[in-house]
Amino acid sequence: MRILVIGSDGTLGSELLRQLKLNKLYTVYAYNKKKLDITLNEEIVKVFNKVKPQVVINCAAYTDVEKAEVEPAKAILVNGTSTKYLAEASNKIGAIFVHFSTDYVFNGEQNIPYTEKSKPNPLNIYGESKWLGEKYIKESTTRYFIIRTSWLFGRGEKKDFVDKILDLSEIQKDIPVITDQIGSPTYTVDLASATLALILTKNFGIYHIVNKGTASRYTFAQEVLRYSQKNVAQISKIDSGSYLYSAKRPKYSVLDCLLFSNVIGYELPNWRVGLSQYLKERRSGETFVRGQSSSKELW
Numbered sequence: 001m002r003i004l005v006i007g008s009d010g011t012l013g014s015e016l017l018r019q020l021k022l023n024k025l026y027t028v029y030a031y032n033k034k035k036l037d038i039t040l041n042e043e044i045v046k047v048f049n050k051v052k053p054q055v056v057i058n059c060a061a062y063t064d065v066e067k068a069e070v071e072p073a074k075a076i077l078v079n080g081t082s083t084k085y086l087a088e089a090s091n092k093i094g095a096i097f098v099h100f101s102t103d104y105v106f107n108g109e110q111n112i113p114y115t116e117k118s119k120p121n122p123l124n125i126y127g128e129s130k131w132l133g134e135k136y137i138k139e140s141t142t143r144y145f146i147i148r149t150s151w152l153f154g155r156g157e158k159k160d161f162v163d164k165i166l167d168l169s170e171i172q173k174d175i176p177v178i179t180d181q182i183g184s185p186t187y188t189v190d191l192a193s194a195t196l197a198l199i200l201t202k203n204f205g206i207y208h209i210v211n212k213g214t215a216s217r218y219t220f221a222q223e224v225l226r227y228s229q230k231n232v233a234q235i236s237k238i239d240s241g242s243y244l245y246s247a248k249r250p251k252y253s254v255l256d257c258l259l260f261s262n263v264i265g266y267e268l269p270n271w272r273v274g275l276s277q278y279l280k281e282r283r284s285g286e287t288f289v290r291g292q293s294s295s296k297e298l299w
């Protein structure tokens with residue numbers, strides 16, 4: 001199977017690539033932003049005609065939730081319009097199109113997990129732009145997987161929530177973290193393997209895929225310190241009102257994964273299992289190349 005991974009340097013893209021390369025059944029083509037800028041439609045067409053992929057996995061996205069509020073046109077261009085280009089180009093060559101979306105398409109007013117049938121109503125520009133991308137995909141092709149996920153952590157160049165908490169624990173004795181955002185932290189290793197299993201089913205549509213279990217940002221941060229065996233710093237409780245955000249976040253964005261588990265026959269493990277595994281790997285001396293965070297936001 002010829003698989004094209006776009007946005008291959010991102011947190012999820014690099015993990016998908018790592019797993020794909022372990023399987024000899026796949027011929028994998030990796031395109032990072034340097035090799036393919038998805039805002040350039042003609043470039044997309046050129047690459048698709050050259051590679052002739054049977055599956056296109058799009059991991060490229062504009063993911064800076066705070067910055068999106070000040071440059072909405074860019075967020076919409078990357079997450080909306082460019083997603084349309086990719087879905088149309090996939091349709092034209094008969095490739096399956098796989099795309100990732102977010103829990104931030106929901107407004108968080110529910111107190112039970114959101115299903116694929118729940119109505120999106122994003123609170124911020126990032127969520128709007130990702131929802132627009134979803135709508136364009138549905139208009140452009142029938143052979144698609146839209147996978148909504150949340151609160152990713154894992155190996156990669158960008159600093160995620162886990163890195164930010166660990167960094168702060170080196171310089172602060174007390175780390176205030178909000179209690180009033182509830183979601184499901186998700187390990188990229190689990191999400192990537194679930195995605196690859198789902199693609200093989202050809203059971204197209206929208207899916208929610210997150211690790212089992214829920215957490216507040218506060219609990220997530222506490223567990224990061226506990227599993228990393230750092231007990232010099234402590235996490236203290238604040239509510240989101242005392243945190244200066246530009247972008248509003250949903251208070252509750254837990255995703256219901258029943259559809260995925262019915263189709264695939266298993267559930268993802270609890271996020272604590274993934275977190276503990278991830279931090280153990282980091283402690284065991286594996287080298288992680290991590291760059292600077294693109295913004296100062298903690299979540």
Ligand SMILES: NC(=O)c1ccc[n+]([C@@H]2O[C@H](COP(=O)([O-])OP(=O)(O)OC[C@H]3O[C@@H](n4cnc5c(N)ncnc54)[C@H](OP(=O)(O)O)[C@@H]3O)[C@@H](O)[C@H]2O)c1
Nearest residue numbers: 007010011012033037038060061063100102149150151152
């Ligand atoms: N991270 C989360 O917590 C989370 C939660 C829910 C859903 N998701 C979704 O999951 C997917 C993967 O997220 P991630 O965390 O892996 O994101 P990420 O680490 O920010 O990776 C996104 C990649 O896309 C690249 N990119 C940006 N603009 C591009 C363009 N015009 N052309 C080509 N590449 C471009 C980025 O390059 P630069 O960094 O150089 O710009 C980066 O390598 C995204 O669709 C995201 O919306 C993520």
